Amino acid sequence: MEKSITSLNPLVDKALKKNPFDFTDDAEGIKSYLNELLLDKNLLLAFELIIYIELKIQVEFEVYKDRFINSLLDIVMQHKINNEQDKIPSFFDNFLLRHMREGDPNALKAYEWFRSIYSSKVNRFKDYQIRSEENCIYSNHPRTNGMSVVLSQGTHGVFTWKDHIVFKSVFDLAIYSMLLEELKPDVIIEIGSGKGGSAVWLADMTKILGLKSQIYSYDINKPDFSYPNVNFIEFDLNNLNDNIDFPENKNWVGSKLIIEDAHENISKVLNKIDSKVGAGDYLIVEDSDGKQKELFNFIKNTKNTYLTDQHYLDLFGRNGTSATNSIFKVV
């Protein structure tokens, strides 16, 4: 059925029904309605309005269409800078604004990119398969910038925390810090402890945020130190089977953040996880470029529904994370 937003704003429908669509008479009304939606934080409807107008403007007015749609995107951009960021543009905003002012063809590409990246926030949760088939508008690759992710664990050394080495991308550290605050997990399950630094960092972050999260961190080689709220558990993931489960899994009680970072026996690991998660929990599969086949099979056959969280996946450019298309929310 065709979507109508008449009931929300008769003015928009009235304007669009006019033949020809009259930009001069109706544009200001539509723009002020878009502004109202943005101020009400109704981003979804704001974007639906833009799509609706785009579909409705008749083909013979194609020349004006881009110009008008881009003038609506200008309003969204100004809202982002002025209202969401208290009038302070980011590097990315300035980059886009520079191109938007330069004129074709860079301007059109900048608008297209802004629209695509902002819709990761608006349409936050997306089916894994659909998302996997899409590329970044700028790079035409799954990632905006593969090299920035390659560099993001460190180069002459890796990121350290309290003298522990941590094998996390700086993008992922930022994403985890935001997600922890949002999710407030009761338990964090880390599969692959490494040298233990990531569990220490997670424990400190949850403490700073006033959470009482317990961390269960599994590895075939257990780190040789202890730390408050961290439970290092020695376990070979290859031992998982129908009868053998994660040790201490009975303690995984409450909301969960699960981080798969061992890259071993992935299908069995994910299936065990699937039997233990519920709506609202998060599963992050790190370093997932080489795990997409396993992920595809997993998502197809799971007990739960997992949707990719584009808000975090694309915050630092499309797939600006080690977890390519694999930050999942259980819904």
Ligand SMILES: C[S@@+](CC[C@H](N)C(=O)[O-])C[C@H]1O[C@@H](n2cnc3c(N)ncnc32)[C@H](O)[C@@H]1O
């Ligand atoms: C990339 S590291 C984990 C890094 C850590 N999460 C961090 O961010 O610092 C992968 C870990 O998986 C562990 N691992 C590999 N095979 C395993 C297995 N069969 N069972 C359990 N752990 C395994 C390795 O010992 C290694 O410590």
